[in-house]
Amino acid sequence: MKKRFLFFSILFLFLLLSACSKKDDIVKPQDVFDTYVKHWQKGEYDKLYDMHTEQSNELYSKEEFVERLGKIYHDLEITDLKVSFKAPSEEISEETTEVTIPFTVSMNSMAGPIEFDHEANMIKVTDDEEEKEHWLIEWNHGFIFEGMQPDQKVGIETVPGSRGEILDRNGNGLAINGEVIEVGLIPERIEGQENEVKSKLAGYLNLTVDEIEQKLNASWVQPHYYVPIKSVPNTQVGLIEKIEQIQGVQTRKVSGRVYPIGEAAAHLIGYIGEITAEELDEMEGYSPGDYIGKRGLEQILEDRLRAEDGVKIYLENPDQTRITVAEKPVKNGETVQLTIDSNFQQEMLKKFNGNAGTAVAIHPKTGETLAIVSSPSFDPNTYMFMSASEKEELENNPLKPTVNRFVLPHTPGSVMKLYTAVIGLETGKIKPDKERNITGKQWQKDDTWGGYYVTRVSDPGRPVNLEDAMVLSDNIYFAQTALEIGEKDYIAGLKKFGFGEKIPYSYALQPSQISNEGGLSEEILLADTAYGQGEVQTNIVHLALSYGAILNKGNLIKPVLLAEEDQSQIWKESVVSPNHADLIADYLRKVITQGTGKPANMSDLPLSGKTGTAEIAKASQGEQGMENSFFVAYNTNEQDLLIAMMMEGTQELGGTKVVVEAVKNLFAEFKK
Numbered sequence: 001m002k003k004r005f006l007f008f009s010i011l012f013l014f015l016l017l018s019a020c021s022k023k024d025d026i027v028k029p030q031d032v033f034d035t036y037v038k039h040w041q042k043g044e045y046d047k048l049y050d051m052h053t054e055q056s057n058e059l060y061s062k063e064e065f066v067e068r069l070g071k072i073y074h075d076l077e078i079t080d081l082k083v084s085f086k087a088p089s090e091e092i093s094e095e096t097t098e099v100t101i102p103f104t105v106s107m108n109s110m111a112g113p114i115e116f117d118h119e120a121n122m123i124k125v126t127d128d129e130e131e132k133e134h135w136l137i138e139w140n141h142g143f144i145f146e147g148m149q150p151d152q153k154v155g156i157e158t159v160p161g162s163r164g165e166i167l168d169r170n171g172n173g174l175a176i177n178g179e180v181i182e183v184g185l186i187p188e189r190i191e192g193q194e195n196e197v198k199s200k201l202a203g204y205l206n207l208t209v210d211e212i213e214q215k216l217n218a219s220w221v222q223p224h225y226y227v228p229i230k231s232v233p234n235t236q237v238g239l240i241e242k243i244e245q246i247q248g249v250q251t252r253k254v255s256g257r258v259y260p261i262g263e264a265a266a267h268l269i270g271y272i273g274e275i276t277a278e279e280l281d282e283m284e285g286y287s288p289g290d291y292i293g294k295r296g297l298e299q300i301l302e303d304r305l306r307a308e309d310g311v312k313i314y315l316e317n318p319d320q321t322r323i324t325v326a327e328k329p330v331k332n333g334e335t336v337q338l339t340i341d342s343n344f345q346q347e348m349l350k351k352f353n354g355n356a357g358t359a360v361a362i363h364p365k366t367g368e369t370l371a372i373v374s375s376p377s378f379d380p381n382t383y384m385f386m387s388a389s390e391k392e393e394l395e396n397n398p399l400k401p402t403v404n405r406f407v408l409p410h411t412p413g414s415v416m417k418l419y420t421a422v423i424g425l426e427t428g429k430i431k432p433d434k435e436r437n438i439t440g441k442q443w444q445k446d447d448t449w450g451g452y453y454v455t456r457v458s459d460p461g462r463p464v465n466l467e468d469a470m471v472l473s474d475n476i477y478f479a480q481t482a483l484e485i486g487e488k489d490y491i492a493g494l495k496k497f498g499f500g501e502k503i504p505y506s507y508a509l510q511p512s513q514i515s516n517e518g519g520l521s522e523e524i525l526l527a528d529t530a531y532g533q534g535e536v537q538t539n540i541v542h543l544a545l546s547y548g549a550i551l552n553k554g555n556l557i558k559p560v561l562l563a564e565e566d567q568s569q570i571w572k573e574s575v576v577s578p579n580h581a582d583l584i585a586d587y588l589r590k591v592i593t594q595g596t597g598k599p600a601n602m603s604d605l606p607l608s609g610k611t612g613t614a615e616i617a618k619a620s621q622g623e624q625g626m627e628n629s630f631f632v633a634y635n636t637n638e639q640d641l642l643i644a645m646m647m648e649g650t651q652e653l654g655g656t657k658v659v660v661e662a663v664k665n666l667f668a669e670f671k672k
Contacts, residue, residue, distance in 0.1 A: 029099045029122045030087040032135040036120075037083045037103075045069045048139070053123055056139040059150060072144060072154050076313055077110040077287075085120075097124045099135075105143075110156070111311040111326035116146035145315065145325050152315040155322070161307030163257065164333025166269060166297060168342040169368075169563060173260045175269050175298060180256030180385075181240055182231045183249060187216055188223035190248035197248055204243050205230045206387045226250055233258075233381040257291070257384065263377035264346040267404040268507070270296020271380035297336075300507060307333040337563040339368040347669055349373045351662035357628075357647035358405035358540050361666070364548035364634055364642040366567040367557040372541070374405040409512050409537035410646055413614030414473045414596075415630045416532030418547060418584065420482055421466060423493030425580045429484045432583060435463035436477055443476045445483065445523060452524055454479045454531075470587040471595035473611065475531040482530030487520045490529075497549075497575050498556065503542055504571055506561040512538040532612055544644035545571070547610070547632045550588065551639050554581045589636055599657055600633060600664040605671055607664070609633030611656045616648075627651040629659040633667070641670055 039047040045066040085103035106115040121138040141148040166175040190197045273294040293299035310330030314322040352375035361371040424430030442453040456475045469477035515535040520526040528534035556572035588608040596611040612630035629650040634642035
């Protein structure tokens with residue numbers, strides 16, 4: 001009896017487990033759809049096709065389906081595709097043959113985010129060969145975009161945005177959107193003349209034949225297509241006329257960046273160029289073929305100047321009516337106005353006559369930059385379209401026209417004496433009327449200096465005070481003064497002026513430096529620094545601001561480049577006391593009327609300032625090295641213009657006189 005009961009108990013348990021097992025073996029449609037969604041989000045479109053009902057796949061072959069869906073998502077730059085759904089609320093039994101699963105699709109596209117709801121109808125079918133049941137999806141075009149029908153086409157419409165322009169203080173263009181000439185070839189029109197045409201065109205455009213062939217051999221090119229080769233400025237009329245005579249060449253006017261004053265503002269404004277693969281990895285929101293700022297303010301202000309094209313994604317009906325799927329409005333770049341006077345900018349560059357150097361003109365009371373140049377320069381209109389060999393040739397020019405000299409600090413020579421005079425007065429080491437009895441043209445502290453001497457230009461034959469030292473530019477006077485001030489106080493005085501600090505300017509400038517290591521512990525180095533030799537270097541903008549402090553009650557004004565910036569703001573307060581500033585102002589006037597700056601003396605336009613000559617790359621003491629000449633001057637009465645200029649290699653140009661003359665003429669022209 002017990003055995004029989006045990007048998008029926010085991011049999012019941014077996015049947016119960018079998019029933020449960022069979023129930024658990026039922027494939028749930030939500031699990032199938034979950035697999036479908038994973039393939040969809042991974043872009044495995046061939047696997048989607050395999051999960052569709054036969055009726056769904058009648059419209060396209062597998063290859064056509066995969067190609068079409070892939071092309072749509074690629075062309076529309078679809079990213080972050082996400083499909084979310086909930087399991088059916090109704091109970092799924094063996095008898096259930098059809099289920100509807102609501103889902104939500106979200107994605108990012110070139111026209112912005114897209115999100116819509118749809119439903120997937122799932123059908124249970126039996127595989128006769130395997131005698132198994134499967135759930136398949138009834139696919140339709142609404143899976144791609146909401147409401148999409150089989151006879152609708154997906155379209156893209158773009159509206160190009162305009163890059164922001166850069167204007168001068170008077171609204172004149174410094175970087176504007178204009179026209180350039182694009183030169184192209186139509187392959188079928190040069191058949192039989194390929195080598196001759198490519199060779200001739202390469203010569204005119206300064207390209208290699210290989211560079212032209214690379215463009216003609218691009219995968220998209222067809223024999224009858226127009227293939228862009230290179231763009232040139234529309235000002236090169238003669239070159240364009242010659243190019244148009246070549247068989248198969250076609251030119252077009254296309255929109256492009258234009259720099260109206262060309263080389264006069266090349267280092268300041270910069271230029272644009274096509275984005276590189278490396279830049280694409282580093283910068284967000286850009287696509288291959290986009291143009292970005294490569295240098296100067298074009299690069300510095302990229303975020304403000306940058307335009308974003310307007311994009312519309314739409315569905316087009318057979319009758320050509322459209323339904324918008326997503327739309328991103330066009331965003332034009334911002335127009336930025338500078339304090340620069342473009343006419344003054346051009347005149348300033350002309351004064352260098354092709355020689356190397358840099359200069360800046362500021363309004364000493366407001367801090368506005370009226371002009372800032374680096375010479376020699378280059379034409380950004382042409383540079384944008386230069387070949388690699390042309391750029392290399394420019395880079396190898398011994399005068400280095402691509403180097404931006406107003407960014408760099410330079411050995412200042414005697415214009416450094418302003419700082420030493422201020423520090424001496426402020427520390428009490430200089431008494432204006434106290435004389436130093438210096439004899440001869442050379443001096444050294446003692447025998448520990450070996451064969452090294454400080455040399456001055458002339459010996460007046462009498463003791464000299466501070467006024468004499470400034471007017472005559474006496475190196476020995478200032479060297480002795482610095483040694484009396486001492487390293488600690490002298491460095492503190494320079495730091496008070498902002499040496500070693502970032503200059504608060506809208507264009508990144510390298511700061512002025514005290515020495516290579518920052519210290520002046522060696523006596524000779526300290527002495528040389530006092531009159532602008534040694535290792536001291538000043539940035540031209542910083543130098544101009546420092547002289548401007550004499551006109552601003554001893555305050556260092558913050559430099560201004562953008563018209564929107566607040567003017568007359570103080571960067572460094574009380575770098576010199578007002579009394580000492582007035583005293584030095586009197587000396588700077590006498591430099592022009594009686595001293596080294598006398599060639600700049602004009603009765604109708606009184607100037608004050610300081611000249612300076614720095615010896616560079618000097619082989620040994622006693623030999624003449626390359627000389628860089630400085631002149632810093634301001635309008636004594638009006639106090640509305642201050643110019644600092646440095647010219648390189650002036651030992652072959654007549655010395656400081658050539659710089660003094662250039663600055664003098666700029667003041668005269670500014671007054672007109």
